[in-house]
Amino acid sequence: MSSLLDFPTCFVCRSVELEIISNDELGLMSLCQECGYSWIATMDDIAPTIIKTIAS
Numbered sequence: 001m002s003s004l005l006d007f008p009t010c011f012v013c014r015s016v017e018l019e020i021i022s023n024d025e026l027g028l029m030s031l032c033q034e035c036g037y038s039w040i041a042t043m044d045d046i047a048p049t050i051i052k053t054i055a056s
């Protein structure tokens with residue numbers, strides 16, 4: 001069984017401290033606050049991050 005609120009984690013350092021940023025060329029991207037790694041965000045990345053942002 002997988003949780004519905006399975007927060008996305010950084011591919012590099014496994015941190016959950018992610019931020020959604022807007023990139024002019026690539027659109028929405030996930031940015032890791034821990035190591036600075038960024039990648040193109042998927043809806044799976046965006047939705048839980050927004051929920052976390054509102055909740056905190």
Ligand SMILES: [Zn+2]
Binds near residue numbers: 010014032035036
């Ligand atoms: Zn990271």
